[in-house]
Amino acid sequence: MNDVWTYLSQNQSTVLDALQQHVVLAVLPLLIGVVVALPVGYLGVRYGWLYHPILNVSGLIYSIPSLAVFVALPYVLGTKILSPVNIVVALALYTVALMARTVADGLRSVDPTLTEAATAMGYKRTRRLLEVELPLAAPVILAGVRVAAVSNISLVSVGALLGVGGLGALFTRGFQLFYTAPIIVGIVLSIALAAVADLLIVLFQRAVTPWTRAVKGA
Amino acid sequence: MDGTPYLLDGANWAWSSPGSIPHLLLSHLGYTGLSVLVGFVIAFPIGLLIGHTGKGSFLAINAGNAGRSLPTLGLLSLLVVYMSSQGFLPVLIALVVLVIPPILTSTYAGLRSVDPNAVDAARGMGMSSSQVLFRVELPMALPVVFGGVRAAVLQVVATATVAAYVGLSGLGRLLVDGLALNDYGRMVAGAVVVAVLAVVLDLLLGLVQRYVVSPGITGRGLSRARGTRSVAESGAVPEPELVTSKGTS
Numbered sequence: 001m002n003d004v005w006t007y008l009s010q011n012q013s014t015v016l017d018a019l020q021q022h023v024v025l026a027v028l029p030l031l032i033g034v035v036v037a038l039p040v041g042y043l044g045v046r047y048g049w050l051y052h053p054i055l056n057v058s059g060l061i062y063s064i065p066s067l068a069v070f071v072a073l074p075y076v077l078g079t080k081i082l083s084p085v086n087i088v089v090a091l092a093l094y095t096v097a098l099m100a101r102t103v104a105d106g107l108r109s110v111d112p113t114l115t116e117a118a119t120a121m122g123y124k125r126t127r128r129l130l131e132v133e134l135p136l137a138a139p140v141i142l143a144g145v146r147v148a149a150v151s152n153i154s155l156v157s158v159g160a161l162l163g164v165g166g167l168g169a170l171f172t173r174g175f176q177l178f179y180t181a182p183i184i185v186g187i188v189l190s191i192a193l194a195a196v197a198d199l200l201i202v203l204f205q206r207a208v209t210p211w212t213r214a215v216k217g218a
Numbered sequence: 219m220d221g222t223p224y225l226l227d228g229a230n231w232a233w234s235s236p237g238s239i240p241h242l243l244l245s246h247l248g249y250t251g252l253s254v255l256v257g258f259v260i261a262f263p264i265g266l267l268i269g270h271t272g273k274g275s276f277l278a279i280n281a282g283n284a285g286r287s288l289p290t291l292g293l294l295s296l297l298v299v300y301m302s303s304q305g306f307l308p309v310l311i312a313l314v315v316l317v318i319p320p321i322l323t324s325t326y327a328g329l330r331s332v333d334p335n336a337v338d339a340a341r342g343m344g345m346s347s348s349q350v351l352f353r354v355e356l357p358m359a360l361p362v363v364f365g366g367v368r369a370a371v372l373q374v375v376a377t378a379t380v381a382a383y384v385g386l387s388g389l390g391r392l393l394v395d396g397l398a399l400n401d402y403g404r405m406v407a408g409a410v411v412v413a414v415l416a417v418v419l420d421l422l423l424g425l426v427q428r429y430v431v432s433p434g435i436t437g438r439g440l441s442r443a444r445g446t447r448s449v450a451e452s453g454a455v456p457e458p459e460l461v462t463s464k465g466t467s
Contacts (some may be wrong), residue, residue, distance in 0.1 A: 051377070057457070064414050065379065065412050065416055067376070067379050067390075068408075068409035068410070068413040068416075071405045071406060072406060072409045072413075074402075075402075077407055111403070147286070150287050153287065154286060154289050160396065161291065165290070167292075168289070168291055170291070171289070172295070174295055175295040178299050178302075180300055183292055183295045183296045186292050187293065187296065189288060190289045190292065192289070194286075194287035195287070198283075
């Protein structure tokens with residue numbers, strides 16, 4: 001344990017830089033992925049025949065190993081192999097694959113009598129989607145966001161095998177120096193980061209779906 | 219910047235040279251198979267016990283979340299340094315740790331999703347506890363259990379590439395050596411072979427699942443059952459994607 005504190009005090013800035021890179025590399029693709037997945041998932045509900053093709057394609061994308069995608073993307077995008085852009089695009093791709101299905105299932109889970117009521121109240125399609133269906137689907141959608149956030153945070157460290165930064169760099173450094181301290185710091189920070197991200201999304205969900213608690217309290 | 223020449227070069231496929239793609243593929247499959255087997259032997263009985271008795275469900279629900287956030291590369295590095303060993307054991311442990319959560323969680327969730335009326339009926343017919351488990355609950359839970367196994371296999375196939383990082387064989391060799399030699403073609407070849415392997419394995423397992431699961435219990439019938447929904451709401455395994463989450467591949 002002493003090793004860990006010594007390492008931390010001597011390499012504070014390295015660790016903080018790695019942590020910061022890790023956050024950016026995990027959060028940016030999450031945001032991009034969710035923004036792209038919302039319309040894709042909606043299309044799967046709006047045009048029913050698209051639902052199964054979307055499911056199949058996202059299952060296929062999701063089964064491709066991340067390291068393979070990290071390596072293949074520079075070839076497709078024309079980026080450098082060390083570019084963080086590859087990690088961001090790859091993780092955004094996974095997020096879309098995961099979330100498109102969740103968004104579609106979430107929108108499908110909305111009680112049709114509620115949408116009919118909204119229509120009867122004069123809500124047009126777009127307004128009904130944004131103000132009625134999307135909020136009611138929020139619990140399901142946000143459950144998917146939690147999974148995507150945690151797995152993104154875990155996947156970023158794989159980028160270290162290719163020399164891209166983040167907490168994974170602490171793993172490779174510890175391995176090369178045959179020294180456990182940086183590895184332990186990296187693992188602890190990675191798990192803590194996942195826990196914090198999960199907590200933030202849960203709090204966000206509580207804030208945007210106050211009615212779920214009101215019903216339970218009644 | 220071209221991946222095809224390496225893949226199309228016959229010399230890289232020759233069985234006679236030890237580092238060729240067939241050898242790497244075979245060792246990759248070996249690591250995967252052994253890890254999934256060991257993980258299954260550990261996780262499946264525990265999942266059955268927890269799912270059947272309902273005791274210790276906290277463990278089953280949280281195993282999935284814990285497993286998802288643990289970075290395999292970090293765990294592997296730690297094990298290698300801590301055990302001062304570059305052999306197969308640290309790799310096996312790291313991969314088994316990856317296998318246990320999806321199988322444990324899906325076995326538990328599968329058993330919990332069985333219609334309680336069917337279980338009551340079986341008991342009423344005088345079945346013993348173990349008969350109820352193996353003749354009623356397990357067959358009905360099989361699609362969900364199988365989903366967990368598929369997810370575990372996919373994760374391990376993807377993650378077994380890290381074996382090369384600590385000096386072992388497997389398809390990761392193409393990636394690690396390619397990076398060290400600045401041979402991008404070799405890396406792309408490795409990426410393509412791993413990706414194709416993962417997709418093919420998933421399709422094969424889907425086929426196996428179709429023949430193993432009793433025709434009376436299709437996945438669709440199960441998702442309609444009331445029990446499935448209540449498990450989903452309890453947060454055990456809400457959606458299939460929770461079971462099929464990506465690990466640190």
